[in-house]
Amino acid sequence: MYQLKEKEMIFIFTGPDGSGRKTVADMVGTTLGIPKVLSYTTRKPRPAEEDGQDYHFISEDVFQTAEQNGEFIETVNIEGVYYGIKDKDIEDLFEQNNFIYLIINAEGARILKQLYQERATRVFIYVDHDTILERQKALDMPEFVLKSHSDRYQEDMSYKEECMHSVENIDLAHTVFAVTNILEDYMNRDLVEKD
Incomplete structure (x- = not known):
């Protein structure tokens, strides 16, 4: 496992499916110039998703x-679909950032919080259950995806209390x-000049 150096940090975006966590994370990442670690998955791409x-x-x-081969730092199986993050991808991105x-x-x-402790900050993005269903219906999500997200909503929301933000x-x-302000605070902590 890659050992993070003193000034290195991972921001973890989480929250219920359909909360907009990906959109928020990508917009914040672009604004702050932070690269994204992509997960690997065995599911098929949804409309508008790109490999x-x-x-x-x-x-x-x-x-x-x-x-x-031990390439993944974490893997999960959600309803028969596998997701994972590769250690090498994290290491490669930290070479430049x-x-x-x-x-x-x-x-x-x-899992990642346990591995990286204070070097990992979790940001929980959420909306109420009805809003998620409205948004996902507007995106023409298949009925089985809507049901899956709906069934897991309360369980996903229960993680909110464990997150720093x-x-x-x-x-x-x-x-x-x-969220940009939250992350900027972490990024600028060691940049303040001392008298």
Whole structure:
């Protein structure tokens, strides 16, 4: 496992599926110039998702081979779909940057927090259950995806109390502004000149 250096930090975006955590994370990452660690998954891309931009979409055989080779720092299985983060991807991004971010569910976030302790900061993005259903219906999500997200909503929300920061994503611009300020605070802590 890659050992983070003193000024290096991972920002972990988590929250219920459909809360807008990916949109918020990517907008904040772009604003602050922080690169994203992409997860690997065995599920098929959803409409508007692209390989190498949203996830690395791979077959179950490729995933299991990588897992057997010890390439993943964390993996989770959600309803038969595998997700994982590769240690090498984290190491490669830290060669050029002191800060990186990723977007994962509560189970993965919990694993990474245990691994990286104070070097990992969790940002929980959420909205109420009805808003998630409205947004996902507007995106023409398949019924089985809506049901899966709906069934897991309360469990996902229960992770909020474990996270250092939580922001309700009612207005996207406001949410991005608030989260950008939170992350900037971490990024600027060691940059203040001392008299």
